[in-house]
Amino acid sequence: MKVYTSILTSIILLCLFGNLAMAQHHHDHSHDHSHSHEGLHHWEIPSKDPDRIILTFHGDPATSRAVTWRTDTSVESAVAQIAEATVNSKFTEASKDFKATTEEFDLGLYKSNASLKVHYHSVVFEGLEPDKLYAYRVGDGKEHWSEWIHFRTAKSEYAPIEFVYFGDAQNDVLDHWSRVIRMAYQTAPNASFVVHAGDLINKAHRDMEWAEWYKAGGFIHSQWTSIPVVGNHEFRGLEKGEKKQLAIQWRPQFTLPVEKSLNTNLHETVYTVDYQDVRVIVLNSNDLLEEQTTYLEQQLKDCDAKWKIVTCHHSVFSPAKGRNFQFARDHWKPLLDKYNVDLVLNGHDHTYARGHVPTRTSDNKKSKFLSTVYVTSVSGPKQYKLDPEQMKEYKADGYELDESGEQTQFYQVIKIDGDKLTYVAYTAIGEEYDRAVITKDFKTGKKKLTEK
Incomplete structure (x- = not known):
C-alpha cells in the first residue's frame, strides 16, 4: 500500500511539475512574442531566410556591385555567391564566395517599431568583368539561401x-x-x-x-x-x-x-x-x-x-x-x-x-x-x-x-x-x-x- 501511495504521489508530482513547465514555456514564448513579432505581417518578420535583398553601386559599375540583405539574429555569419550566368545550372560549379559584413540592428530604437533585433548583411562584389551577366545568391552558407538572381555589369566603354x-x-x-x-x-x-x-x-x-x-x-x-x-x-x-x-x-x-x-x-x-x-x-x-x-x-x-x-x-x-x-x-x-x-x-x-x-x-x-x-x-x-x-x-x-x-x-x-x-x-x-x-x-x- 505504501509503495502504491508513493508511486501515485510521484505521478501526481510529475504531472504538476510538467504542467508548470509547460505553463512556464508558454509564458516565455508569449513574452518573446509580445516583444518581437506581435502585430507584424508575416512578410515583416525576419527569419534565417534572406529578405529585403537590394543591389546598389559601390565602386566601378563595370567591375563591382554591392548587395545588402536582412535575416534574424541567428544568422551570425553570412555569405554571397556569384558566377557568370550560363544557359544551364552548371554555373554554380564556378561560383565564388564573398564573406558578408554583418551588422546588428535594433528596430526598437524607434518606439513605434516592434522591440526586435535583426542582422543586416552586405557584400561588395569586386573583380567582376565588364558587360557580363552574373547570377548571385545570398544566405548563411548552409541551408538558408535566396534564389539565384541576375544582373549585368556595365560596359567599360561608352554604350547605350x-x-x-x-x-x-x-x-x-x-x-x-x-x-x-x-x-x-x-x-x-x-x-x-x-x-x-x-x-x-x-x-x-x-x-x-x-x-x-x-x-x-x-x-x-x-x-x-x-x-x-x-x-x-x-x-x-x-x-x-x-x-x-x-x-x-x-x-x-x-x-x-x-x-x-x-x-x-x-x-x-x-x-x-x-x-x-x-x-x-x-x-x-x-x-x-x-x-x-x-x-x-x-x-x-x-x-x-x-x-x-x-x-x-x-x-x-x-x-x-x-x-x-x-x-x-x-x-x-x-x-x-x-x-x-x-x-x-x-x-x-x-x-x-x-x-x-x-x-x-x-x-x-x-x-x-x-x-x-x-x-x-x-x-x-x-x-x-x-x-x-x-x-x-x-x-x-x-x-x-x-x-x-x-x-x-x-x-x-x-x-x-x-x-x-x-x-x-x-x-x-x-x-x-x-x-x-x-x-x-x-x-x-x-x-x-x-x-x-
Whole structure:
C-alpha cells in the first residue's frame, strides 16, 4: 500500500511539475512574442531566410556591385555567391564566395517599431568583368539561401543605357506604389539602374513602411541596381520633440559609396556614380547645402563624362504651391549652367513638371540651344496641385515650362544612345504622357531639345 501511495504521489508530482513547465514555456514564448513579432505581417518578420535583398553601386559599375540583405539574429555569419550566368545550372560549379559584413540592428530604437533585433548583411562584389551577366545568391552558407538572381555589369566603354526614375513613393506604398514599380519593370525590364528621388517612405524610422517598400518591389529591388536619394521624409526625430535624424534603417540597408571628404552626416546620402560615360551626382537637399555646393562643383569640374545628370529630392523649380528651394536656384543652378548639366531629376512636390533652361548668348539673350532639362515627378498616391503663377515667376531664372500634370502617378524611362538622350514619362497604367529628346554635339557641347 505504501509503495502504491508513493508511486501515485510521484505521478501526481510529475504531472504538476510538467504542467508548470509547460505553463512556464508558454509564458516565455508569449513574452518573446509580445516583444518581437506581435502585430507584424508575416512578410515583416525576419527569419534565417534572406529578405529585403537590394543591389546598389559601390565602386566601378563595370567591375563591382554591392548587395545588402536582412535575416534574424541567428544568422551570425553570412555569405554571397556569384558566377557568370550560363544557359544551364552548371554555373554554380564556378561560383565564388564573398564573406558578408554583418551588422546588428535594433528596430526598437524607434518606439513605434516592434522591440526586435535583426542582422543586416552586405557584400561588395569586386573583380567582376565588364558587360557580363552574373547570377548571385545570398544566405548563411548552409541551408538558408535566396534564389539565384541576375544582373549585368556595365560596359567599360561608352554604350547605350536605359534607366528608370521615380519621384516620391512615400504613402500607402504597398497598396498604391506596387503597381507603378511593376509597370515600370514591364516597360524597362533590362534597366541598368533606377533612381529613387527621395521620400521612399513617409515616416523615416517606421519599419513597417520599409517592409512595404521592399514587398512592393519584390525581386525587382534585387535585380535592378538602385540609386536611392534621401528625402525630407527620410528624416525624423526618434522621440517627439527630438532633432530630426536620418532613418535608422538607411545606412544598414543600403550599401552606398562614402565620400570621405564630406561631413559624416552626409555619408551615403551624397555620392557619385559613373556609368558608361554618364555621371550621376546624388545630393542631399535637406542639410549642409553649402558643403555640397563645393562638392557639386568639384564633381562637375573634374568630369569628362559625355552626359551629366544631377538628382536631389527637393525641386529646383518647384511646381507646387508654397514650395520654394531658393538655395538651389541661387547656388546650384549657376553651376549646372556653367558645366552644361543635361538633366536634373527631383521629387518632393507631388506633381509633374518638365521644363528647361536655354543657354544665353554673349549679350545675355536666349539662344536656340539647351542648357539643362529639369523634371519634378511623383510615383506614389499623394498628390498636390500645380501653381501656374509660381511657374511663371521662374522666367526670371531663365526657366521655361514645357509640360506639366497633376493627380497622376508617374514613372520615367530614360534612354541614352549615342548623341541622344530620350526621356519618356509614363502614367501608372503604362500610357506615354510626355516625351523629350536631347541631342548633343560632344565636340562643342551644344544641345538641342525636341519634344514629342
